[in-house]
Amino acid sequence: MESESESEKANLFPLREVPTAPGIIGYVNVPINTSDVRAFKKEMGKLMDDSLGVSERLDEFLGTSIYSYEDLTAILRSLFNTEEREMIRQAGMREWERQNPQSTPGDQKWPSQDPRWNAQTEEGRRNMIDMRNIIIQGIREAVPRGQNLSKVFGECQGKEETPTEWLERLRKSLQVYSGTNPDSPVGEVLLKTQFVAKSWEDIQKKLEKI
Known part of the structure; x- marks a missing residue:
C-alpha cells in the first residue's frame, strides 16, 4: 500500500x-x-x-x-x-x-x-x-445501492458475540439483504468497513490500530 x-x-x-x-x-x-x-x-x-x-x-x-x-x-x-x-x-x-x-x-x-x-x-x-x-x-x-443495504449497515456486534461470529453474521447479512458476494472486491470492503465501525468499542480500538 x-x-x-x-x-x-x-x-x-x-x-x-x-x-x-x-x-x-x-x-x-x-x-x-x-x-x-x-x-x-x-x-x-x-x-x-x-x-x-x-x-x-x-x-x-x-x-x-x-x-x-x-x-x-x-x-x-x-x-x-x-x-x-x-x-x-x-x-x-x-x-x-x-x-x-x-x-x-x-x-x-x-x-x-x-x-x-x-x-x-x-x-x-x-x-x-x-x-x-x-x-x-x-x-x-462501486457501491451497491438498494434499500436492503441499509439493513446491513444497521447491524452491530452483539455484546456476547465473538469477532468470528460477528463477521460471519455480517457476511450472511450482506449476501441475503443486498445480494453482494462477500468475497468480491465490493463485498470485502463493505465487510471490512462495517466490521470495524460496528464492533464493540474495545475491539474497535484494537482493530483500528492494525
Missing part, C-alpha cells in the same frame, strides 16, 4: 487545450498542485457513504483537462485506499463493457500497467478521456 508521502510527491501535468495560432488548437501540460488534491480529499466525502456524490465532486474537480494514465493513477492513490481503487476499477470496466459491448475490452481501456498513450495523437487523448470517464462511472457504481 502506497504511503501518503509517496502520493504527495507525484507530479501531475494534465493537458489543456490552448490556441497556439489563429484557428489552431494545441495541447500543453498545466501542472496541478498536489496540495489541491489533498485539500479536495477532505471535501470529497466517503465512497461507502455517498458514491454518487463522490463521483460528481471528482468529475467537477477534474474539469475538462486531459489526464495521462500516470496522472489519473496518482490522483486515485491520493483519494482512495487499495480496496476502494479495486472496487472502482472493477465497476468501471464492467459498466464500460455493458455500455460498449462491441468495443475495446474494459481491461484495455483501464489497463493495470501504464500503456504509454501518446498525448499528441487523437487516439492517445481519446484513451485518456475514456479512462477518466470510466473512473467516474466506476466510482458511481
